[in-house]
Amino acid sequence: MPELTPEQMATLTELAMGCARRGESQTLLELIEQGMPVDLQDAAGNTALMLAAYSGHPDTVEALISRGADVDLRNARDQSPIAGALFKGEDKIVQMLVGAGADLDAGNPSARATAVMFGQTHLLS
Template sequence: MTNTSASDESATLNDEQTAKVIGLAMDLAREGKTAELTEFLDHGLPVDAQDAEGNTLLMLAAYKGEVDTVSMLIGRGADVNMQNGRGQSPLAGTLFKGEDTISGLLVAAGADLDAGTPSARATAAMFGREHLLG
């Protein structure tokens, strides 16, 4: 017989609760609410958590131009090459959106220029932003 305290039971989230927490965290990433998102990570949310479409916190923050949030996520070890469910990489998304500063951060953090569909290299060529690839 296992002795489980009430605090142990409340620490485990069911699937619905987990989805809600991830959804809230994704909103914080999109909105650039770095301090609040950091608290989620400090309390155990994986830095590479993905939503139902496969987007990561980094992908959404990068796409929305949230420099401070992107910097924090990279500093926390976010995978700069993790693609979403459509095969898109964070770097390709920032090149598409014209987020020059964030593109530079991702390249400096080791983003793969040839990952994803289309690749960051192909996206840069489409939009005349090859100079952002380093």
């Protein structure tokens, strides 16, 4: 991907994060193939993986993990993708992130603490 101006980078970030929220895996994969960093973060520190997990898009989560997305990269509020998926009740995504080696003790609150809060500790074993 060529060097982008700050305005172009902001547009790219907005596009990528919107795709993650909507579960538009193919567009995200095309952006990554064209050189977009898989762990690109928005102004709040969210990655496409964080937003796809929180928004309930397992296919997108799987696609991003397969491209090397960091399953433990936390946002500016110290929230992890797995804690967000637990909060939203996204059981399949939680299991995918556990399978990908997500750190259950990272972030605040951690995935373990979030699971206790929402009665979902069975998902972390």
